[in-house]
Amino acid sequence: MMDLVSNGYPVVNSPEQLGWLVPSTPDAPIDALREQLHAQGYLWLRHFFGREEVIALRRRFLNA
Amino acid sequence: MKPTGIPGEGTDPAEGIFSGQRDQSGEATRVLSEFVRTAAYESFCFHPRLWNFYEQLLGGDVYLHKRKIVRQTYPHDPRTTDAHYDLIYLRGGTDTVLSSWIPLGDVPLEMGGLTYLEGSDVFGRQMEADFAARSTSLSPEERLNAYNKHMSATGGIGKDLSALVSRYQTRWLVADYEAGDMVIHTSYMIHAATQNDSRAGRMRLSTDIRYQRIRDEIDAAGKNIGPWMICCRVAPAFQPISWPG
Numbered sequence A: 001m002m003d004l005v006s007n008g009y010p011v012v013n014s015p016e017q018l019g020w021l022v023p024s025t026p027d028a029p030i031d032a033l034r035e036q037l038h039a040q041g042y043l044w045l046r047h048f049f050g051r052e053e054v055i056a057l058r059r060r061f062l063n064a
Numbered sequence B: 001m002k003p004t005g006i007p008g009e010g011t012d013p014a015e016g017i018f019s020g021q022r023d024q025s026g027e028a029t030r031v032l033s034e035f036v037r038t039a040a041y042e043s044f045c046f047h048p049r050l051w052n053f054y055e056q057l058l059g060g061d062v063y064l065h066k067r068k069i070v071r072q073t074y075p076h077d078p079r080t081t082d083a084h085y086d087l088i089y090l091r092g093g094t095d096t097v098l099s100s101w102i103p104l105g106d107v108p109l110e111m112g113g114l115t116y117l118e119g120s121d122v123f124g125r126q127m128e129a130d131f132a133a134r135s136t137s138l139s140p141e142e143r144l145n146a147y148n149k150h151m152s153a154t155g156g157i158g159k160d161l162s163a164l165v166s167r168y169q170t171r172w173l174v175a176d177y178e179a180g181d182m183v184i185h186t187s188y189m190i191h192a193a194t195q196n197d198s199r200a201g202r203m204r205l206s207t208d209i210r211y212q213r214i215r216d217e218i219d220a221a222g223k224n225i226g227p228w229m230i231c232c233r234v235a236p237a238f239q240p241i242s243w244p245g
Helices: A030-040 A051-061 B027-035 B039-045 B048-058 B120-134 B140-144 B146-150 B161-168
Strands: A004-006 A009-011 A018-020 A042-045 B062-064 B069-073 B098-103 B113-117 B172-174 B182-185 B191-194 B204-213
Touching: A004 B191, A009 B161, A030 A042, A030 B048, A051 B039, B027 B069, B048 B062, B048 B098, B048 B204, B113 B120, B113 B161, B113 B204, B161 B172
Parallel strands: A018 B172
Antiparallel strands: A004 A009, A042 B182, B062 B204, B069 B204, B098 B182, B098 B204, B113 B172, B113 B191
């Protein structure tokens, strides 16, 4: 993994101290997602929106 | 609506390549606060897929918090969001409020972004229980501001992320986020941001939106009352906000 910095402090880059988020599928059964949210405290919902929908908002903000 | 200083001349605006000139006039702050009031942004917050998802997840009618934040993070800016959990800033309402963090564009690891302290939902709940126990002698108003008394000056938990890893015996979790992804977290989950080190000099853009069941108690910040309401920040640093009592 690449080295990361936060607020000027390096983030210790070792498998014990830095890992990857667990991805979730947005169309998984909602009960399973609720359970996963409860267990993890978070959900990383990959491709929840269409890519173009989000890029359109970005473009609008950046005045394309 | 063009934030001063971005994007650079002759670049594709959607790329968001930073020109290198930061706005000194306050114009960028005005642009951000206007942007969250546009129909384009508002309708995104009410996106049918998003709304249906939260209705199903929360099991009831959904309330969208009025206070929404768009963050623009300059490349190599050393100021990033401190470790915190959201309930610190929303203590007047339900603890079942959920936050969405949506990257507006690809945010590969080199561009930093949201990082979670693994398993920290539990630590946040323990911390709150501890504050409650220490706050029994306080008035209701004082209790709402309990973090002023019992936490660090900014309400944050810390700037040195790896120091927290040692304290809690856990690790930070990161990701290569893509445009279209959404991350959601509970109000107890400890999170922070890492620095945007985009080699191409791209701005990191993201938005934070909060949802809860309409029947649960709503914090004043969610109802957006009071003159303190500034929906957005130019600086990525998480700054303390004085909530009404």
